Amino acid sequence: xxxxxxxxxxxxxxxxxxxxxxxxxxxxxxxxxxxxxxxxxxxxxxxxxxxxxxxxxxxxxxxxxxxxxxxxxxxxxxxxxxxxxxxxxxxxxxxxxxxxxxxxxxxxxxxxxxxxxxxxxxxxxxxxxxxxxxxxxxxxxxxxxxxxxxxxxxxxxxxxxxxxxxxxxxxxxxxxxxxxxxxxxxxxxxxxxxxxxxxxxxxxxxxxxxxxxxxxxxxxxxxxxxxxxxxxxxxxxxxxxxxxxxxxxxxxxxxxxxxxxxxxxxxxxxxxxxxxxxxxxxxxxxxxxxxxxxxxxxxxxxxxxxxxxxxxxxxxxxxxxxxxxxxxxxxxxxxxxxxxxxxxxxxxxxxxxxxxxxxxxxxxxxxxxxxxxxxxxxxxxxxxxxxxxxxxxxxxxxxxxxxxxxxxxxxxxxxxxxxxxxxxxxxxxxxxxxxxx
Ligand code: AVJ
Ligand code: FE
Numbered sequence: 001x002x003x004x005x006x007x008x009x010x011x012x013x014x015x016x017x018x019x020x021x022x023x024x025x026x027x028x029x030x031x032x033x034x035x036x037x038x039x040x041x042x043x044x045x046x047x048x049x050x051x052x053x054x055x056x057x058x059x060x061x062x063x064x065x066x067x068x069x070x071x072x073x074x075x076x077x078x079x080x081x082x083x084x085x086x087x088x089x090x091x092x093x094x095x096x097x098x099x100x101x102x103x104x105x106x107x108x109x110x111x112x113x114x115x116x117x118x119x120x121x122x123x124x125x126x127x128x129x130x131x132x133x134x135x136x137x138x139x140x141x142x143x144x145x146x147x148x149x150x151x152x153x154x155x156x157x158x159x160x161x162x163x164x165x166x167x168x169x170x171x172x173x174x175x176x177x178x179x180x181x182x183x184x185x186x187x188x189x190x191x192x193x194x195x196x197x198x199x200x201x202x203x204x205x206x207x208x209x210x211x212x213x214x215x216x217x218x219x220x221x222x223x224x225x226x227x228x229x230x231x232x233x234x235x236x237x238x239x240x241x242x243x244x245x246x247x248x249x250x251x252x253x254x255x256x257x258x259x260x261x262x263x264x265x266x267x268x269x270x271x272x273x274x275x276x277x278x279x280x281x282x283x284x285x286x287x288x289x290x291x292x293x294x295x296x297x298x299x300x301x302x303x304x305x306x307x308x309x310x311x312x313x314x315x316x317x318x319x320x321x322x323x324x325x326x327x328x329x330x331x332x333x334x335x336x337x338x339x340x341x342x343x344x345x346x347x348x349x350x351x352x353x354x355x356x357x358x359x360x361x362x363x364x365x366x367x368x369x370x371x372x373x374x375x376x377x378x379x380x381x382x383x384x385x386x387x388x389x390x391x392x393x394x395x396x397x398x399x400x401x402x403x404x405x406x407x408x409x410x411x412x413x414x415x416x417x418x419x420x421x422x423x424x425x426x427x428x429x430x431x432x433x434x435x436x437x
Contacts, residue, residue: 005127006121006122006123006127009121009127009130009131009134010116010117010121013116013131013134013135013138014113014116016134016135016138016410017109017112017113017116017134017137017138017141019138019142019338019408019410020138020141020142020145020408020410021109021141023142023145023338023339023408024051024054024105024141024144024145024148026161027047027145027148027149027152027161028047028048028050028051028098028102028148030152030160030161031047031152031155031160033097033098035047035155035157035160036048036051036098037091037095037097037098038091039088039090039091040151040154040155040156041151041154041426042087042088043087043088043154043426044087044147044150044151044154044426045087045090045147045151046090046091046095047148047151048095048096048097048098048101049080049090049093049095050144050147050148050151051098051101051102051105052076052079052080052095052096052100052101052104052105053080053082053144054105054140054141054144055101055104055105055106055107055108055109056076056077056080056104056108057080057137057140058105058108058109058112058137058140058141059071059072059108060077061133061136061137061140061384062112062115062133062134062137063108063111063112063115065133065384066115066130066133067111067115067119069111072104072107072108073104076096076104079093079094079095079096083387112134112137116134128195131195131196132195132196133384135195135196135410136196136198136384138410138411139196139198139410139411142407142408142410142411143407143411145339145406145407145408146404146406146407146411146428149161149339149342149406149428150406150426150427150428152270153257153269153270153426154426155271156271157271158271159270159271159272160270160271161270161271161342162270162342163339163340163341163342164340164341165341165343166336166340166341166343166344166345166346166349166405167336167345167349167350168345168346168349169279169345169346169347169348169349170348170349170350170351172348172351173346173347173348173349174348176216176217176348176358176360177216177358178215178216179213179214179215179216179435180213180214180216180310180357180358180359181211181212181213181357181437182209182211182212182213182214182306182309182310182313182357183211183315184208184209184210184211184212184437185208185209185211186206186207186208186209187206187207187209187308187309187312187313187320188204188205188206188207188312188319188320189204189205189206189207189305189308189309189320189377189415190202190203190204190205190377190415191203191204191415192204194322194413194415196410197413197415197416198388198389198416198417199380199381199382199383199384199388199389199390200374200376200377200380200388200389200417201377201415201416201417202377202379202380202381203377203378203379203380204320205377205378205379207305207309209303209305209306209309210436210437211437212302212306212434212435212436212437213434213435213436213437214302214306214307214310214357214359214432214433214434215359215432215433215434216358216359216360217281217347217348217359217360217361217432218281218282218344218347218361218365218366218368218430218431218432219281219282219290219293219430219431219432219433220278220279220280220281220282220346220347221265221276221277221278221279221280221281221282222278222279223282224255224282224285224293225265225276225278227292227293227296227297228253228254230296232292232293232296233247233252233253233254235296237295238292238293238295238296239288239291239292239295240288240291240292242288242422242423243286243287243288243289243291243292243422246286246288246423247288252289255267255282255283255284255285255289255425256284256285256425256426257269257284258276258284269342269343270342277346279346279347279348280343280344280345280346280347281344281347281361281365281366281430282366282430282431283343283344283366283404283428283429283430284425284426284427284428284429285369285425285429285430285431286422286423286424286425286429287369287398287420287421287422287423287424287429288422288423289425290369290429290430290431291369291371291422293431293433294431294433297433298435299433299434299435300371300433300434300435301369301370301371301431301433301434302370302371302432302433302434303370303371303372304370304371304372304399304401304417305372306370306434307362307368307370307401307402308320308401308414308415310355310357310359310362311323311324311355311359311362311363311401311402311414312324312355312414312415313356313357314356315356316356320414321414322413322414322415323335323353323363323413323414324353324354324355324356324359324360324362324363324414325352325353325354325355329409330363330364330409330412333350333352333353334350334352334353334363335350335353335361335363335364335365335403335409336349336350336361336364336365336405337363337364337403337404337405337407337408337409337412338405338407338408338409339405339406339408340405341405342405343405344361344365344366344404344405344430345361345365345405347360347361348360349361349365350364359432362401362402362414363402363403363412363413363414364402364403364404364405364412365402365404365405365430366402366404366405366428366429366430366431367400367401367402367403367404367418367427367428367429367430368400368401368402368429368430368431368432369398369399369400369429369430369431370398370399370400370401371398372398372399373394373395373396373397373398373399374392374393374394374397374398374399374417374419375393375394376389376390376393392419396421397419397420397421398419398420398421398422399417399418399419400417400418400419400420400427400429401416401417401418402416403416403418404427404428404429405428406428
């Protein structure tokens with residue numbers, strides 16, 4: 001969107017930064033100071049930590065790193081270094097108080113906007129490099145906005161956030177096939193062209209993917225309930241050994257936030273208890289639960305390469321698209337992104353977002369667990385620093401694809417790779433299944 005044009009980049013970056021800050025403000029102004037500083041779960045930081053961390057990373061990467069400015073508050077850097085302090089210990093740190101955190105983040109932002117307005121951004125590769133710094137800041141803030149929404153979901157008490165309902169399933173939803181075919185052959189995975197792609201999405205490379213079949217939509221709560229009611233959580237044979245150990249240790253019976261009341265499955269969602277909707281993609285399942293469901297269903301999770309081929313490969317042109325529907329940016333008609341709705345849309349929604357293979361809702365709604373470990377692509381170069389991706393590569397993290405209703409479009413595309421531990425279930429994670437031909 002901004003190759004070679006400094007003015008277009010300034011406009012695009014400004015819009016992305018403003019969108020992110022509006023969302024951050026909503027997430028941090030919708031609860032009182034007590035709730036901002038409280039730890040709602042040992043899995044999460046207090047919201048006030050995310051707020052100041054957003055400002056601190058912007059100061060480090062943009063103001064100091066790119067613009068060469070002096071440190072504003074060097075003494076706080078350590079507090080907001082995610083590697084120095086695990087989440088569970090963050091409430092015990094001498095963190096900035098809510099008002100201090102707000103004014104620090106907004107002062108950093110003011111200076112960042114000065115840099116954006118007045119810095120000579122150059123052209124060609126220099127412009128792409130300068131633009132990336134702003135893109136990375138906007139994506140980082142939006143990723144923490146998703147993290148903060150997870151904290152909102154974990155907090156107890158009455159609802160603090162509301163949003164309109166997502167669209168209903170398309171008229172043809174009931175007529176859709178349950179699964180679609182992706183014929184075998186090579187495709188281009190990853191990208192070297194997307195200006196704001198992160199290091200782990202690069203470079204573009206050819207991958208040969210044998211033919212496979214993949215679910216048209218993410219697995220729904222209704223389908224997942226059938227697994228539960230068939231005794232899925234009681235039968236060791238469906239589970240990977242570590243998954244079975246997790247089920248036993250924590251006595252898991254259902255996705256996180258579900259409970260059974262008088263024979264009915266209910267769930268708690270952003271402060272409201274409601275019946276589990278059968279037609280909606282299941283969310284808040286761990287990789288182990290996704291893997292067990294797939295085995296029970298006689299299927300398997302798709303590999304990351306299969307997922308990306310289903311989402312991006314255009315068999316007519318032979319090239320890979322930026323998104324399932326084409327190269328144009330996401331819109332509200334194409335995908336459920338950006339916290340516009342606080343839940344996934346029913347399976348079969350977003351007909352305008354479907355891929356050439358016929359699969360839908362690959363982008364938005366729920367992050368989709370894949371079978372794959374988080375590993376570098378051939379030719380990977382860490383950028384701008386090793387801690388962004390490289391230190392997480394290895395078999396302990398599984399890849400999630402496609403983005404959820406909680407992440408903004410700036411941090412979601414056909415090549416975007418998320419990762420987490422296979423036990424995680426507080427994230428907005430679901431899955432779809434696949435099988436060999
Ligand atoms: C890519 C979502 C796994 O939240 O740990 C935020 C993104 N990196 N700050 C995370 C991230 C640094 C990251 N995930
Ligand atoms: Fe961060």
